[in-house]
Amino acid sequence: xxxxxxxxxxxxxxxxxxxxxxxxxxxxxxxxxxxxxxxxxxxxxxxxxxxxxxxxxxxxxxxxxxxxxxxxxxxxxxxxxxxxxxxxxxxxxxxxxxxxxxxxxxxxxxxxxx
Amino acid sequence: xxxxxxxxxxxxxxxxxxxxxxxxxxxxxxxxxxxxxxxxxxxxxxxxxxxxxxxxxxxxxxxxxxxxxxxxxxxxxxxxxxxxxxxxxxxxxxxxxxxxxxxxxxxxxxxxxx
Numbered sequence: 001x002x003x004x005x006x007x008x009x010x011x012x013x014x015x016x017x018x019x020x021x022x023x024x025x026x027x028x029x030x031x032x033x034x035x036x037x038x039x040x041x042x043x044x045x046x047x048x049x050x051x052x053x054x055x056x057x058x059x060x061x062x063x064x065x066x067x068x069x070x071x072x073x074x075x076x077x078x079x080x081x082x083x084x085x086x087x088x089x090x091x092x093x094x095x096x097x098x099x100x101x102x103x104x105x106x107x108x109x110x111x112x113x114x
Numbered sequence: 115x116x117x118x119x120x121x122x123x124x125x126x127x128x129x130x131x132x133x134x135x136x137x138x139x140x141x142x143x144x145x146x147x148x149x150x151x152x153x154x155x156x157x158x159x160x161x162x163x164x165x166x167x168x169x170x171x172x173x174x175x176x177x178x179x180x181x182x183x184x185x186x187x188x189x190x191x192x193x194x195x196x197x198x199x200x201x202x203x204x205x206x207x208x209x210x211x212x213x214x215x216x217x218x219x220x221x222x223x224x225x226x227x228x
């Protein structure tokens with residue numbers, strides 16, 4: 001079985017500061033890892049994904065995440081937070097078996113303070 | 115249609131009644147998911163349909179929950195004898211390929227059980 005743990009249900013940063021959202025995964029097979037974002041009153045959308053190619057993955061809106069197998073982590077970062085980054089962020093894990101559901105973490109709400 | 119369509123967008127029901135939630139995935143998408151989103155609980159996986167394979171029902175919380183997908187397209191999630199703890203947003207998502215290039219989410223059905 002696969003699972004993800006997102007550390008911190010709420011993270012608050014100042015505008016212009018580094019954003020770091022933590023995600024640790026558990027998987028018995030090589031994982032595929034994802035970050036999804038949900039802006040207020042909107043549906044979820046894919047931010048970025050890791051599928052066993054480059055360990056540093058770049059996504060939309062300046063976000064990136066690094067797959068670290070030794071730490072079983074896939075933390076999401078952005079060098080400089082913008083007010084528009086305020087949203088709920090979800091880490092998710094799967095395995096490319098053709099019949100494996102995508103399992104999400106509980107989410108981290110990011111607040112950006114002016 | 116252009117996106118994943120869910121109906122109704124809001125449903126208020128009385129405890130003990132049955133409800134049906136509908137999902138129209140994007141045409142051609144072989145994989146379809148149902149998730150439940152509750153405050154502070156993130157996205158809880160419910161059930162997964164992939165092509166003609168038997169659905170993965172491992173996430174259904176009780177035998178009051180069931181889902182079907184007719185003709186590989188429209189899916190209906192049924193909750194029998196609803197309880198107050200069933201109140202949540204029920205999200206449907208579909209994707210074209212097994213690599214999860216993008217999981218497209220519907221806007222969800224907000225279910226309130228009184």
